[in-house]
Amino acid sequence: MTDRLDAQIAFLSEADKLKSVLRASRLHDNSRFENSAEHSWHVMLYALVLADQAGPDVRIDRVLRMLLLHDIVEIDAGDNPIHGTVDHAAMEAQEKTAADRLFGLLPADLGAEFRALWDEFEAAESPDAVFAKSIDRVQTPIGNLANGGGSWVDYGVTFEQLDTRVGVPVRRGAPGLWAWLLPRLQGFFAK
Amino acid sequence: MTDRLDAQIAFLSEADKLKSVLRASRLHDNSRFENSAEHSWHVMLYALVLADQAGPDVRIDRVLRMLLLHDIVEIDAGDNPIHGTVDHAAMEAQEKTAADRLFGLLPADLGAEFRALWDEFEAAESPDAVFAKSIDRVQTPIGNLANGGGSWVDYGVTFEQLDTRVGVPVRRGAPGLWAWLLPRLQGFFAK
Numbered sequence: 001m002t003d004r005l006d007a008q009i010a011f012l013s014e015a016d017k018l019k020s021v022l023r024a025s026r027l028h029d030n031s032r033f034e035n036s037a038e039h040s041w042h043v044m045l046y047a048l049v050l051a052d053q054a055g056p057d058v059r060i061d062r063v064l065r066m067l068l069l070h071d072i073v074e075i076d077a078g079d080n081p082i083h084g085t086v087d088h089a090a091m092e093a094q095e096k097t098a099a100d101r102l103f104g105l106l107p108a109d110l111g112a113e114f115r116a117l118w119d120e121f122e123a124a125e126s127p128d129a130v131f132a133k134s135i136d137r138v139q140t141p142i143g144n145l146a147n148g149g150g151s152w153v154d155y156g157v158t159f160e161q162l163d164t165r166v167g168v169p170v171r172r173g174a175p176g177l178w179a180w181l182l183p184r185l186q187g188f189f190a191k
Numbered sequence: 192m193t194d195r196l197d198a199q200i201a202f203l204s205e206a207d208k209l210k211s212v213l214r215a216s217r218l219h220d221n222s223r224f225e226n227s228a229e230h231s232w233h234v235m236l237y238a239l240v241l242a243d244q245a246g247p248d249v250r251i252d253r254v255l256r257m258l259l260l261h262d263i264v265e266i267d268a269g270d271n272p273i274h275g276t277v278d279h280a281a282m283e284a285q286e287k288t289a290a291d292r293l294f295g296l297l298p299a300d301l302g303a304e305f306r307a308l309w310d311e312f313e314a315a316e317s318p319d320a321v322f323a324k325s326i327d328r329v330q331t332p333i334g335n336l337a338n339g340g341g342s343w344v345d346y347g348v349t350f351e352q353l354d355t356r357v358g359v360p361v362r363r364g365a366p367g368l369w370a371w372l373l374p375r376l377q378g379f380f381a382k
Contacts, residue, residue: 002371005367005368005371008240008241009333009371011240012233012236012237012240012241013219013333013337015233015236016218016220016233016337017219017220018229018232019218019225019229019233020218020220027207027210027211028204028207029207029208029211031211034210035229037228037232037233038209038210038226038228038229038232040232041209041228041229041231041232041235041259042203042206042210042228044232044235045203045206045259045260048256048259049199049202049203049297049301050199050203052195061252061255064252064255064259065239065255068232068235068239069236106240110240142200142204146204146207176196180193180196180200
């Protein structure tokens, strides 16, 4: 039992490093960049508060678990901003290697359970994963609207790019949320 | 429906401020103080990874929801370090006023649901709340052991104080975790 606990605590200590992984997004008050640990907390709060935007097949508690784990691979692989230039195949390979190492720190049963949840999130096919992805995509635009553009300005993002990278997954997983967001995005990008 | 979504998003935007509430605890690498949003993420990960340390009556998904919400009142009330000098009655009153305002931003049904979960956590009586409290207490000591003492050094904490403030709730909610932690704490405080 002590070996098991040693492994569990070793994983939790390693996970502390997610607090030092910076994203391209900023806080609403524009004071600094957001890190991936506090982002993970915020998207979980989004999922719980906006649960009524999910389809009837979505189990929010599974969505919360997915979002709790979804960015842990960034400890090794770093954050890849969706508006940046990225080699998607290379990034995917990096993240899988990171998942092997990080979830591999855990006792085998827990490691397999977490890996299966992360794989399901990444595949974005199950109702839970589709909703989780839409929530993960919607948090940054709401922050950008609050702080004057944030990563859209930094990366010179057009409305068409935003529609592809954010609109597509959000319409798929949370269409009511997209209907709320769309006129606000159009207002920003019309300026 | 738009009024409802407006209120939901207003709450989520206000919640962003939890990322700017600093705690007395530091990151494992000692690089900076931890904020209450990333702390909330980390303790949820603790709860999920250490679920096998909970008693049979504990429902981990309810624990995760409690921990997701547990520090939101700090947006108004600030963080009160457990080793600091604090007027407990005044702090409790401040936190209740904060809960009134913050959960009051939400649509009434959600606000009542979240407030009930937060009240249950604060009361520390139900099996879910007792486990959630023990997990919330155990994260900082593990960080302090990693970073050379952290808030114990800053506040001149003795082993006896730690045993009262951390040992009592952790023995109550997660005795196996305390058994793992105790010799490590004794090793540190013997120095």
